[in-house]
Amino acid sequence: MSSMTIGKLSAATRVKVTTIRYYESIGLLDEPDRSASGQRLYGDTAVERLGFIRHARDLGFPVPAIRELISLQVEPSWDCAVVDQIARRQLGEVRRRLTQLEALEAELKRMITACEGGKIACCSVLAALGHHEQCLHEEHAGKEVLAARPSN
Amino acid sequence: MSSMTIGKLSAATRVKVTTIRYYESIGLLDEPDRSASGQRLYGDTAVERLGFIRHARDLGFPVPAIRELISLQVEPSWDCAVVDQIARRQLGEVRRRLTQLEALEAELKRMITACEGGKIACCSVLAALGHHEQCLHEEHAGKEVLAARPSN
DNA sequence: TCTACAGTCTACAGTAACTGTAGAGGCAAG
DNA sequence: CTTGCCTCTACAGTTACTGTAGACTGTAGA
Secondary structure: OOOEOHHHHHHHHOOOHHHHHHHHHOOOOOOOEEOOOOOEEEOHHHHHHHHHHHHHHHOOOOHHHHHHHHHHHHOOOOEHHHHHHHHHHHHHHHHHHHHHHHHHHHHHHHHHHHOOOOEHHHOHHHHHOOOOOOOOOOOOOHHHHHHHOOOO | OOOEOHHHHHHHHOOOHHHHHHHHHOOOOOOOEEOOOOOEEEOHHHHHHHHHHHHHHHOOOOHHHHHHHHHHHHOOOOEHHHHHHHHHHHHHHHHHHHHHHHHHHHHHHHHHHHOOOOEHHHOHHHHHOOOOOOOOOOOOOOHHHOOOOOOO
């Protein structure tokens, strides 16, 4: 199978057809050969290249970084340290997001645990989000309850 | 300080001026009063509302969810379960992203550890990303470490 | 062969949640 | 009065795609 249409390439890489054309438009993929009627025809190198792009995107690398990685592949005599640095930068970014998300999870969990029914006027979720609360007399109200209860 | 310009509101809430105007344009913030010359003048309720929005955004709530939460605040006699459900949905989303990021962190760490200098032709980072490798003395992990892809 | 239908083409608009810019006018301090 | 920052509107740009319209192509079945 030395030559496949865009749909086959899409199926082979699980990248949508429109996305493949988009990658071509921004120069991540080379312009492929065309059939007599103008349809794109791809070879096996396109499958590899696109798989590379997809995997890098899955790992969260932004398009400019992928562009850089591809250019390094094309010029493979350079030092590995450049690639390593890009990967480290990406790892730092992932860890930063990870820390942030862990804090979010904790806060959301706390919010939900405290919310045991009742009216919205006293809802702890809204309270935790900054709602100025008025219901000091009701049992489901307030940040005191929120702070006092352990999370599950 | 019952009346402040958009710059003061921005400083008070750490939300950029342009973002405040954007929130107004999409109906998250009410249109404020204006001075004789047309400048926006905000009261303390705007600080509260904007703080609520910013906090919810920090927690990753999408704008439509925030819109919903605000409408619930305005009609506070409804049941708290609706708010609870929005928060739970958000928690699920956060946990999903968390799991994904943890897998990414592991893979990036592995990639970087394996990359101990040398030429790009043999770089394990590029290899892990799908580069067709010529360095047969090393066996790298396959592409399918991450089965969880958000869409498509 | 005809016909139905899936696949492909280009070009452009839309998405989320903002950010940035241009060009004009406003306001307070020195 | 001038300097310099603040604010105004309106619109374009960002990222990484996704969706749509309208036309053409390729293929399988009757």
